[in-house]
Amino acid sequence: MTVNLREMRKIVTVSVLIFLFAFNSCRNSDTQNQVETELNDQIFPLGQKVTNSNFVGTVWVEGVLDADSLNHIAVGNVVFEPGARSNWHTHPDGQILICLEGVGYYQEEGSPIRVVNKGEVVNIRPNLLHWHGASADTKFVQLAITSRLKGVTEWFGPVSDEDYLALIR
Amino acid sequence: MTVNLREMRKIVTVSVLIFLFAFNSCRNSDTQNQVETELNDQIFPLGQKVTNSNFVGTVWVEGVLDADSLNHIAVGNVVFEPGARSNWHTHPDGQILICLEGVGYYQEEGSPIRVVNKGEVVNIRPNLLHWHGASADTKFVQLAITSRLKGVTEWFGPVSDEDYLALIR
Numbered sequence: 001m002t003v004n005l006r007e008m009r010k011i012v013t014v015s016v017l018i019f020l021f022a023f024n025s026c027r028n029s030d031t032q033n034q035v036e037t038e039l040n041d042q043i044f045p046l047g048q049k050v051t052n053s054n055f056v057g058t059v060w061v062e063g064v065l066d067a068d069s070l071n072h073i074a075v076g077n078v079v080f081e082p083g084a085r086s087n088w089h090t091h092p093d094g095q096i097l098i099c100l101e102g103v104g105y106y107q108e109e110g111s112p113i114r115v116v117n118k119g120e121v122v123n124i125r126p127n128l129l130h131w132h133g134a135s136a137d138t139k140f141v142q143l144a145i146t147s148r149l150k151g152v153t154e155w156f157g158p159v160s161d162e163d164y165l166a167l168i169r
Numbered sequence: 170m171t172v173n174l175r176e177m178r179k180i181v182t183v184s185v186l187i188f189l190f191a192f193n194s195c196r197n198s199d200t201q202n203q204v205e206t207e208l209n210d211q212i213f214p215l216g217q218k219v220t221n222s223n224f225v226g227t228v229w230v231e232g233v234l235d236a237d238s239l240n241h242i243a244v245g246n247v248v249f250e251p252g253a254r255s256n257w258h259t260h261p262d263g264q265i266l267i268c269l270e271g272v273g274y275y276q277e278e279g280s281p282i283r284v285v286n287k288g289e290v291v292n293i294r295p296n297l298l299h300w301h302g303a304s305a306d307t308k309f310v311q312l313a314i315t316s317r318l319k320g321v322t323e324w325f326g327p328v329s330d331e332d333y334l335a336l337i338r
Contacts, residue, residue, distance in 0.1 A: 008177075043269055043288045064267065065290050071263055073242060073314060075290070094240055098233065098312075100212055119212045121234050121244070143267075145242060145314055 043100060044077040054155045057084025057133070067148035074148055080104065080140040085133020085164060088156040090126075093147035097122040097132060104140035105167065106132045107159075113167040116140070126150070131159045212269060213246040223324050226253025226302070236317040243317055249273065249309040254302020256327045259295075261319035266291040266301060266311050273309035274336065275301045276328075282336040285309070295319070300328045 047062025057080065064075040077100070085105070097106070097116070104116040109129040116122060116132075124130055134140035146153075216231025226249065233244040246269070254274070266275070266285070273285040278298040285291060285301075293299055303309035315322075 043267075045288075065265055065292060070294050071265070071292055073265060073316060075265060075267070075314065096234060096240070096242060096244060098212075098244070119214075123234055123240055125239050143312075145244065147242060147316075 046079060047077065054087050054089070055084065055133075056087070056158050057081060059084050059086075059133075064143070072147055072149045074144075074146045076144045076146075078142050078144055080132075080134035080142070082134050082137050082139055083164075085159050086131045087158045088129055088131050090129055090154045090156075091124060091146060092126060092150035092152070092154070094126045094128075095124040095147075096145040097124065098143040098145070099140065100143055101139070101141035103135040103138040104132060104142060105135055105164075106130065107163070115167075116142075129156065133159070133164075136165075215248060216246065223256050223258070224253060224302075225256070225327050226250060228253050228255075228302075233312070241316055241318045243315045245313045245315075247311050247313055249301075249303035249311070251303050251306050251308055252333075254328050254333060255300045257298055257300050257325040259298055259323045259325075260293060260315060261295060261321070261323070262316035263295045263297075264293040264316075265314040266293065267314070268309065269312055270308075270310035272304040272307040273301060273311060274304055274333075275299065276332070284336070285311075298325065302328070302333075305334075 044062045044064060046060045048060065050059040050061055059081070060079040062077040064077055065071070065073075067074045088109070097104075099116045099118050099120050101118055105113050106116050106122050107113045107130060114122070115135070122132070132140075132142070213231045213233060215229045217229065219228040219230055228250070229248040231246040233246055234240070234242075236243045257278070266273075268285045268287050268289050270287055274282045275285050275291050276282045276299060277293075283291070284304070291301070301309075301311070
């Protein structure tokens with residue numbers, strides 16, 4: 001038995017189309033997985049964009065739980081976009097930071113910058129001057145756990161570009 | 170021009186092999202993505218398996234931060250496997266639970282079971298009798314934030330299957 005040229009071309013064309021279809025479905029499926037992974041990674045909504053002058057860059061805050069007469073612990077989710085950071089500040093009863101996603105920087109007065117990765121915790125002692133924020137090229141998602149027993153945060157000046165960039169120079 | 174049967178078979182065989190290779194690569198890539206997503210979702214290590222009798226089923230605890238003389242807030246990550254739950258208990262200064270992943274149940278004495286989904290918070294009042302755990306078919310990953318100012322957890326009896334299954338009957 002023999003096959004003529006026209007039939008041959010048809011078979012090759014159909015094979016190529018099947019391959020392209022399979023390849024394209026595969027690629028779409030990968031992209032879809034990536035989008036779902038990114039959405040799935042967000043535990044809390046983005047919240048509200050911070051508009052006060054205690055931060056430099058774009059920062060979002062979602063109030064997870066407020067303190068009240070029976071609960072003195074406030075919990076908030078803060079998203080620092082790359083390069084964004086808090087001003088220097090202190091907490092009268094300390095604060096606990098947990099990195100939920102991305103890469104953050106944390107610095108206490110007189111100490112070098114510490115890099116904070118996903119799942120890492122920062123135990124900030126009462127009245128210790130410090131700042132925290134995103135790394136220069138990656139956002140930083142942090143859960144902030146703050147005792148309100150002894151009052152509110154005291155704010156100082158912004159972190160200079162010199163201080164901020166000290167780590168990556 | 171004509172092609173003989175042997176050449177024809179060769180071409181079809183090669184086309185089928187290319188298709189199977191593309192299809193299999195795609196499937197492997199999906200599986201790989203799924204595994205990476207699951208690993209990526211874990212913010213904390215699984216920690217230690219709980220061996221005390223305050224829980225029913227398989228429960229893992231990772232101590233994220235202990236309380237000390239300058240910080241009175243303890244943070245722990247608890248993974249309840251499907252069907253696992255705490256016994257009834259109270260916290261002298263309350264507790265905050267945050268669902269990081271999966272589906273949990275929470276019940277206060279005399280109230281119906283509340284379903285707790287990812288990103289949802291439970292504000293447990295001081296000395297309120299309650300229990301929490303995984304739903305029957307999905308694990309529950311919770312961050313537990315506990316003030317140690319007024320002492321430690323007081324434990325009571327296990328949750329009966331009748332109480333546990335009340336929601337899904």
